Amino acid sequence: MTYQKILLIDDDEDDQEIFVSALKQVAESVRCTTFDDAREALGKLMSQEILTDLIFLDLNMPIMNGQQFLIEIKKNAILHSIPVIVLSTSSHSGTIESTRELGAEDFITKPDKFEDLIRILESVLK
Amino acid sequence: MSLKKVKGNNFNFIQGGGEMGEITRSIDWNATTLGTPDKWPPSLRTTLGILLHSAFPMFLFWGKQLTCFYNDAFRPSLGAGGKHPAVGKTGPEVWEEIWEFIKPLIDQVISTGEPVSSEDQFLPIFRNGKMEDVYWTFSYSPVYDDDGEINGVFVTCTETTRKVQTIQKLIETENHFKNLIREATVGIVLLIGEEMIVEVANDAYGKLINYNYLELIGKPLFDIIPESEPYFRHLLENVRTSGQPYYLYDHPYFILTNEVKKEGFLNIVYQPYRQGDGKIEGVMALCHDVTEQVLARKKVERNERRVRALVDSVPFPIGVYIGAEMTIELANQTILDIWGKGNDVIGKRYTEILPELESQEIFGQLHNVFTQGTPFHARNQRVDLVAQGKTHTYYFNYSFTPLYDLEGQIYGVMNTAADVTELNLAKIKVEESGKNLRNIIVKAPVAMCIFTGPQFVVEIANERMIELWGTSFSNVINKPIFEGLPEAKNQGFEQMLTGVFTTGEAASAQGAPVVLPRNNKPEMVYVNYLFEAYREANNEISGIIAVATDVTDQVIARKQIEKVVAERTKELAEANNNLQKSNAELAQFAYIASHDLQEPVRKVSTFIQMLENSLSEVDERSLNYLGKIKKSSARMLVLIRDVLAYSQLSRETEILEVVDLESVISDIQYDLELLIEQKGAEITQNGLPSIEGIPLQLSQLFANLISNALKFSRTDIKPVITITSSVFESEIATGYFIPDPGRRYYHLRVKDNGIGFEQQHAEQIFSIFQRLHGKQQYEGTGIGLALCRKIVQNHHGHIYADSTKGNGTTFHVILPEKQISNDN
Numbered sequence: 034m035t036y037q038k039i040l041l042i043d044d045d046e047d048d049q050e051i052f053v054s055a056l057k058q059v060a061e062s063v064r065c066t067t068f069d070d071a072r073e074a075l076g077k078l079m080s081q082e083i084l085t086d087l088i089f090l091d092l093n094m095p096i097m098n099g100q101q102f103l104i105e106i107k108k109n110a111i112l113h114s115i116p117v118i119v120l121s122t123s124s125h126s127g128t129i130e131s132t133r134e135l136g137a138e139d140f141i142t143k144p145d146k147f148e149d150l151i152r153i154l155e156s157v158l159k
Numbered sequence: 160m161s162l163k164k165v166k167g168n169n170f171n172f173i174q175g176g177g178e179m180g181e182i183t184r185s186i187d188w189n190a191t192t193l194g195t196p197d198k199w200p201p202s203l204r205t206t207l208g209i210l211l212h213s214a215f216p217m218f219l220f221w222g223k224q225l226t227c228f229y230n231d232a233f234r235p236s237l238g239a240g241g242k243h244p245a246v247g248k249t250g251p252e253v254w255e256e257i258w259e260f261i262k263p264l265i266d267q268v269i270s271t272g273e274p275v276s277s278e279d280q281f282l283p284i285f286r287n288g289k290m291e292d293v294y295w296t297f298s299y300s301p302v303y304d305d306d307g308e309i310n311g312v313f314v315t316c317t318e319t320t321r322k323v324q325t326i327q328k329l330i331e332t333e334n335h336f337k338n339l340i341r342e343a344t345v346g347i348v349l350l351i352g353e354e355m356i357v358e359v360a361n362d363a364y365g366k367l368i369n370y371n372y373l374e375l376i377g378k379p380l381f382d383i384i385p386e387s388e389p390y391f392r393h394l395l396e397n398v399r400t401s402g403q404p405y406y407l408y409d410h411p412y413f414i415l416t417n418e419v420k421k422e423g424f425l426n427i428v429y430q431p432y433r434q435g436d437g438k439i440e441g442v443m444a445l446c447h448d449v450t451e452q453v454l455a456r457k458k459v460e461r462n463e464r465r466v467r468a469l470v471d472s473v474p475f476p477i478g479v480y481i482g483a484e485m486t487i488e489l490a491n492q493t494i495l496d497i498w499g500k501g502n503d504v505i506g507k508r509y510t511e512i513l514p515e516l517e518s519q520e521i522f523g524q525l526h527n528v529f530t531q532g533t534p535f536h537a538r539n540q541r542v543d544l545v546a547q548g549k550t551h552t553y554y555f556n557y558s559f560t561p562l563y564d565l566e567g568q569i570y571g572v573m574n575t576a577a578d579v580t581e582l583n584l585a586k587i588k589v590e591e592s593g594k595n596l597r598n599i600i601v602k603a604p605v606a607m608c609i610f611t612g613p614q615f616v617v618e619i620a621n622e623r624m625i626e627l628w629g630t631s632f633s634n635v636i637n638k639p640i641f642e643g644l645p646e647a648k649n650q651g652f653e654q655m656l657t658g659v660f661t662t663g664e665a666a667s668a669q670g671a672p673v674v675l676p677r678n679n680k681p682e683m684v685y686v687n688y689l690f691e692a693y694r695e696a697n698n699e700i701s702g703i704i705a706v707a708t709d710v711t712d713q714v715i716a717r718k719q720i721e722k723v724v725a726e727r728t729k730e731l732a733e734a735n736n737n738l739q740k741s742n743a744e745l746a747q748f749a750y751i752a753s754h755d756l757q758e759p760v761r762k763v764s765t766f767i768q769m770l771e772n773s774l775s776e777v778d779e780r781s782l783n784y785l786g787k788i789k790k791s792s793a794r795m796l797v798l799i800r801d802v803l804a805y806s807q808l809s810r811e812t813e814i815l816e817v818v819d820l821e822s823v824i825s826d827i828q829y830d831l832e833l834l835i836e837q838k839g840a841e842i843t844q845n846g847l848p849s850i851e852g853i854p855l856q857l858s859q860l861f862a863n864l865i866s867n868a869l870k871f872s873r874t875d876i877k878p879v880i881t882i883t884s885s886v887f888e889s890e891i892a893t894g895y896f897i898p899d900p901g902r903r904y905y906h907l908r909v910k911d912n913g914i915g916f917e918q919q920h921a922e923q924i925f926s927i928f929q930r931l932h933g934k935q936q937y938e939g940t941g942i943g944l945a946l947c948r949k950i951v952q953n954h955h956g957h958i959y960a961d962s963t964k965g966n967g968t969t970f971h972v973i974l975p976e977k978q979i980s981n982d983n
Contacts, residue, residue, distance in 0.1 A: 047762050054769055122758060126855075145761050145796050147768035 036086040036158055041067045042074050042102065043091035043120070048143065052089070052120075055147065059154040071097040075105055078112055085115060087157075090137070092121040092128070103135040118157065176211025177231035179246070183211065186247045192224050193247075202304045206313060216318075219302070220265060221311035225250030236293070236318045238286025256290070257282050264299050265312045272309055274300040279319050294323040346448070348380065349432060351441035355380045355395060358441070367425075367446055369416040386415045395442050398429040402439055405429040409453050423450030475578070478509075479562070481571040485509035485525060488571065497553070497578070499546020515545045528559040528572050535559040539583055554583035582697070606709075609693060611702040614639040615656050618702065627686070627709050629676035646676050656690060659703050663692045670714045685714035749806030756799045763792040801942040808856065808949045815978050818854050820847035820861070820907070824882055827862045831869065838869055840878035847884050848905050851978045852954050860950040861909070863943045864970050868911035871968070880911045887973055903976040904956070912967040921960045954978065 039056075043049050049067050056065055066083060068074035071094055077083040088106075092099035099119060107113045116138040121128070129140045139157075144150050174180065188195045196204070203221055207228060210217045216233035220226070227245050229237075237243040245253040254261060260282060264275050276298040283292050297316030304310035337359075340347050346364030348357055357375040365372030368384050381388040390412070398405050407427040414421045426447040431439045467489065470477050476494035480487055487504050495501060504512045510522055519542065524535045536558045543550050557576035564570045600607045600619050606627045608620035617635045625632055628644050635643030641653065650673060655666045667689040674681050688707040692700045767789045771777075777785070824844045828835065835842065842865065850857075865880060872878035887904035898904055916924070925948040947970075951958040956974035 047766075051762075051765050051769065122754075122761070143761065145764045145793065147765050147772070150765070 036063060038064050038066070038085045039087040039089065039158075040074065040078075040083070040085040041065055041089045041120075042069075042071050042094070042099075043067070043089075044069045044094040045091070048091070051147070051150065055150045055154055058151055060158050063158060070094075071099065071102040075102060078106070079109060088115055088117045089120050090117050092119060092123060092132070100132065100135060103132065103137060107136045179229060179231045179234060180211045182244050183207070183228065183246050188247065191226065191247055193222060193226055200305050200310075202302060202310070206302050206311070210313075216316055218314040218316065219311055220250045220314070221302070225265065225312075227253050233316070236286075236316075238284075238291065239288075241286045241288065242284075254284075256285050268299045268301050268312050269309050272301045274298055279323050281323075292320065292324075293318055294320045346446035347443065348375070348446075349441060349443050350380055350395060351432075353396075353399075355392070355441070357383075364446060367448060368414050369421060384414060387412060395429060395444070398431055398442050399439055402431045404431065409449060423448055424453035425449060476574070476576045478574040479571055480509050480525070480574065483526075483529060485529070485572065487512070494574075494576075497576075498544060499551075513544070515543065515550070519543070525559055525572060525574075528561055529569060532561045532569055534561065539579060541583075552580070553578065554580045586697070603706075606705075606707040608705050609702055610640060610656065610705065611693075613657070613660060615641070615660075615703065617643060624705070624707065627675070627707055629678075644675075646674060646681050650674060656703055659690045659692055660700060663694075663700055665689065665691045670710055684709060684711040686710065745806075749802060753799045753803035753806065757796065757803070760792055760796045760799060764789065764796060767792060798942070801946065804859070805942060805946055805949060808946070808953060814853075815851050816854050817849050818852050818857050819849045820857070820884070821849075823854075823858050823861055824865075826858065827865055830862070831866060834866070834869055838872055838878050840869055840872060840880060842880045842882070844882040845884070847882065847907070848976070850905060850974050850976050852974070856950045856953060860947050860972070863947050864909045864972075867943060868909065868913060868968070871913040871915075872911065873913055876912065878911065878913060880909065883908050883910070898973075899955075899975070899979075904973050905976060907972040907974065908969050909972065910967065910969040915962040915964045915966050915968050917964050918962060921962065924960065925958070 041049060041052055043052070046069070049069070053065060053067070056063060066085065068077075071090075074083070075097070078085070090099045090102060097105075099121070103117060103119075106115070106117065113136070117136065119132045119137045119140045120143060121140070122143050123129075124142045132140050141153055144153065176183065193199060193203075199207075206219060206221075210219055210228060210230050213230055214232055216236060217230050218233050219228040221228065227248050227250055229246065234243060237245065242253055250265070251258050251262070267273070268275055276296075278296045280295045280297065281292070282295050283290050285291075286293075295316050296319045297314055300313045300315075301309040302311035302313050340359055340361045343361055344363055346367040347359065347361045348364045349359035350356065351358045356377065356379050358377075360372040360375040362372050365375065370383060375383060381392060394405055394407075397403070405427075406429075407425065409424045410427060412423060412425050426449050428445040430443045430445070432441045432443045434440045470489060471491045473491060474493055476497055477489070477491045478487065478494045479489035486506060486508055488506075490498075490502075490504055495504070498504070498513060500512055509525065510517070513521075516522060521542070524537070527533070528535050536556075538556045539554050540557065542553045542555055542557075544553060545551075555576045556579050557574065560573045560575070561569045562571040562573055596609075597619055600609065601621050603621055603623075606621065606624035608624045609618045610616060611618040616637060616639050618637070620632070620635065625635070628635065628647075630644055640656075641648050658664065659666050667687075669687050670685045671688065672683055673686050675684050676682070677684065686707050687710050688705065691704050691706075693702040693704045695701050767785060771785060771789075774781075821844060824842070824847065828842055861882070865882075868880045869878065884905050884907045887898065887906040925944045948958055951972060951974065954974055955978065956972065958970065958972050960968055960970050962968040
């Protein structure tokens with residue numbers, strides 16, 4: 034499955050930069066929109082201002098965290114079918130379980146090595 | 160008034176005829192309506208002729224006047240005085256009292272010409288000066304005169320008074336007799352003939368054989384009660400033929416009525432029954448039902464037997480003596496044994512068989528009881544009895560009790576006794592030993608005393624007791640204890656001693672606080688004491704024995720220790736509490752810290768890589784520096800992660816599962832596949848058990864051990880790692896491990912043939928951050944084995960290492976099969 038448009042919701046600037054950089058190396062043509070506020074992202078998605086094929090979601094965010102976003106998006110008739118991949122610093126099994134239950138497609142721990150991130154993105158987007 | 164007699168009448172037709180003839184001839188017939196006999200008609204003269212000469216009583220009424228004529232034979236019927244002579248008088252005149260009755264008869268005969276007769280006719284007449292009851296059998300017949308007209312009535316009659324009266328009397332007697340029989344309470348039956356036919360039977364007999372007595376009459380007895388024939392017929396026969404009466408007493412009988420048996424006992428009298436001629440016609444049986452009496456008597460006999468048997472079986476002596484002579488009627492075996500006599504004493508006199516008692520008071524006592532009627536009881540009496548020529552001394556409690564008959568008269572004396580010889584002999588011994596007791600108490604190594612009576616008078620007390628009481632002998636001896644030692648009052652001892660004295664149950668205490676004088680001042684001391692009931696020989700409680708020891712010093716010492724221990728425990732508890740709290744805080748801190756620390760370090764690491772990638776031309780030195788930064792940050796990340804993992808181990812809220820160690824090892828092998836291949840290592844496992852634990856931690860434990868083994872392998876030989884298990888034998892426990900008794904443990908061994916280390920470092924290696932080798936030689940944070948130890952501790956086990964430098968290492972892991980959860 035090839036994705037054309039993807040969305041990244043992460044409140045950390047640096048993580049955003051790392052992600053975008055890795056993405057460029059993996060799939061240049063893919064367009065990525067980033068949000069640092071999940072609520073804003075949700076609003077824009079629901080009003081169809083933004084369209085996306087795939088969402089990468091951080092968990093630990095102020096105002097609205099990843100789990101809350103997940104719950105909301107899965108309620109939406111149109112948006113619920115968009116695959117959501119959770120990308121988080123946590124490696125806690127409980128957390129992983131719960132996000133899967135909330136409907137996340139996959140759970141990826143933010144890797145230490147840049148190469149690892151590239152490999153992951155490769156496997157997802159290819 | 161009789162008619163004048165006229166002499167000299169010569170009437171030939173009335174010759175003879177005895178006296179009546181004479182009288183008849185001598186009557187002055189001129190004065191009557193008949194006139195002189197020569198004028199009488201021939202029919203009259205003929206009839207008279209017959210009448211006067213007949214020997215049979217006859218009477219004639221003639222003519223309208225019914226003039227009376229009668230003969231000698233008739234004369235007696237007129238009795239003495241009264242009517243006779245009545246010749247020549249008229250009928251109504253003579254028979255005035257019965258004229259009402261006989262006139263109609265006379266008229267009837269005269270008018271009909273038919274005779275009239277009657278038998279045994281009751282017609283009382285006046286004679287012998289009074290009205291007499293007379294019965295007549297008579298006939299009135301017509302007499303025709305010469306004209307052929309009936310002119311008179313001829314009467315032939317006999318007086319049947321006696322016959323009738325006799326018959327009446329007979330009937331009366333018979334009835335009387337019949338009534339007697341009928342109403343007799345004794346069953347009476349008269350049996351006639353060989354066939355024993357019932358001629359007479361009364362109600363009582365009928366009841367006896369369950370029959371209506373009226374139905375018996377005329378039937379052969381043994382047709383009615385065939386069941387008794389075999390027993391009674393021959394007896395009846397004998398009486399009937401021999402004429403000898405026969406008597407039966409308390410004779411059993413039975414009657415079957417509709418298959419139901421009626422049984423009983425009878426007294427029977429059989430009498431031969433004779434006819435008037437003396438010939439035996441049958442048998443009269445009188446049957447008296449004595450069933451009740453017999454049964455009652457048998458019952459009494461039975462009871463008597465039972466009483467006798469009972470008396471005989473009783474294990475204490477019983478004797479019964481009858482009459483003023485005290486004749487022995489009853490003596491059971493026990494009393495016979497004591498007397499040393501046999502059964503032959505029955506019927507003999509008491510004084511006869513026990514002459515040796517004469518000088519002792521017993522005969523007198525016995526006699527008094529019999530004459531006065533007051534029972535006599537003696538206790539602990541010494542009685543010397545002679546048996547087989549030897550004198551034996553006994554002690555008895557004995558009683559003589561008067562026996563009354565139904566009329567309330569004393570007819571005998573009952574003697575019961577209890578042999579208390581042994582008791583008394585023992586008592587004598589006890590009295591002697593009473594003195595011994597005193598000695599024992601005085602010399603006892605503990606405080607002892609004896610209180611006597613309900614006032615607890617101090618009878619004996621030894622020196623130690625006096626010391627314990629903190630007083631002197633003179634203060635307490637022979638006084639009630641609470642009087643001689645007032646300090647002892649109101650501490651509960653009054654109630655306690657009373658309890659022991661009344662119930663006999665001992666009271667005791669250990670280390671009890673008691674206030675007693677010390678140096679004349681009341682002080683709290685601690686005492687072990689025992690109060691026991693002191694009994695006499697007869698088991699009566701007469702006092703209390705007390706034994707005591709002063710344990711004040713021990714108690715005080717113990718209290719001190721307790722206090723210290725309590726404080727210590729409190730301190731420990733507090734310390735433990737604090738420790739737990741700080742542990743918890745520490746864990747949390749470590750968790751948070753390491754988690755947050757990871758973030759920037761990760762970024763550093765990543766950006767370094769990104770930097771590396773973006774730099775197309777980098778000089779050697781810059782690359783070098785970059786490399787070092789990368790390595791350091793990578794190391795920091797690993798360190799932080801390990802610390803995080805380590806801190807997470809403190810959390811105890813993990814759920815226990817049964818973990819199959821075999822599959823854990825297999826999984827680890829799979830995870831470390833690359834490394835294993837790289838090293839060319841061989842990992843084998845053998846018979847690993849399943850144990851209860853936290854799966855992730857156990858996994859981590861073995862992962863660390865195995866990766867260590869791989870890390871520290873020798874390069875010159877093929878690394879071989881074996882993991883084996885056995886049931887833990889406690890004899891070879893080492894270190895600080897104290898296994899829980901009753902819990903099963905497994906001893907797992909992870910053995911490698913790697914580089915090993917010196918045994919002296921065996922403890923050190925488990926310390927956190929401890930390394931035995933330089934960072935350059937072997938990777939690793941140094942936290943791995945600390946982690947392993949923490950995991951093993953979490954599972955309440957033990958880990959230690961054996962190694963020789965250059966020759967491999969064995970890690971020993973001891974883990975319990977089951978964890979104690981909160982539910983256990």
